[in-house]
Amino acid sequence: MTPEAIEHLRxxxxxxxxxxxxxxxCELAPNTRRTPFQALVRSVTFQQLNGTAAxxxxxxxxxxxxxxxxxxxxxxxxxxxxxxxxxxLSRAKTAAIKDIAAKAVAGVVPTRRAAARxxxxxxxxRLTEIxxxxxxxxEMFLIFTLGRPDVWPVADxxxxxxxxxxxxxxxxxxxxxxxxxxxRWRPHRSTAAWYMWRAADLKD
Numbered sequence: 001m002t003p004e005a006i007e008h009l010r011x012x013x014x015x016x017x018x019x020x021x022x023x024x025x026c027e028l029a030p031n032t033r034r035t036p037f038q039a040l041v042r043s044v045t046f047q048q049l050n051g052t053a054a055x056x057x058x059x060x061x062x063x064x065x066x067x068x069x070x071x072x073x074x075x076x077x078x079x080x081x082x083x084x085x086x087x088x089l090s091r092a093k094t095a096a097i098k099d100i101a102a103k104a105v106a107g108v109v110p111t112r113r114a115a116a117r118x119x120x121x122x123x124x125x126r127l128t129e130i131x132x133x134x135x136x137x138x139e140m141f142l143i144f145t146l147g148r149p150d151v152w153p154v155a156d157x158x159x160x161x162x163x164x165x166x167x168x169x170x171x172x173x174x175x176x177x178x179x180x181x182x183x184r185w186r187p188h189r190s191t192a193a194w195y196m197w198r199a200a201d202l203k204d
Contacts, residue, residue: 005188012184028194030147037104039145044096060087076101096132103130143190152182152189162196
């Protein structure tokens with residue numbers, strides 16, 4: 001993210017400035033090579049799994065399509081549920097991935113170029129129509145795939161935990177409580193979220 005974002009956050013309050021000094025430069029780097037379709041399939045595959053298990057299942061799924069770095073939506077739709085599940089996907093995730101593919105063919109899942117013309121709110125509204133894709137999944141997509149600078153994922157456990165630790169709260173703020181607390185960081189709330197994640201990982 002930009003030096004302007006860091007400077008803005010530093011000026012927001014002394015506690016955030018102290019966190020930035022402790023953590024160091026922001027290393028948030030969106031994956032610009034991943035298409036929206038690819039990003040959503042990967043995100044759904046990884047839901048509710050630890051990283052190692054998710055990587056294994058994701059790798060097995062990609063291996064179902066030899067000669068391709070990533071299957072096209074049509075490839076996924078042409079593959080039986082049983083074959084997809086043989087990679088280790090649950091029934092729910094198989095149904096979600098099929099729906100992502102169908103919505104990509106229908107144009108609901110935009111290309112990267114089309115996504116650039118849509119606002120954050122428009123993307124949340126469109127993509128949450130997809131089975132298995134909720135607001136949090138879209139927010140991660142906005143931050144880590146599209147590189148949108150002002151996303152504040154208030155329902156994210158790490159952001160809530162990081163905020164509580166940074167600001168000395170006895171309990172994590174609820175999403176409703178956290179929403180106005182991020183206002184001081186506009187228009188750089190994605191960077192603020194990244195520092196909250198790092199704060200949640202810090203060892204005393």
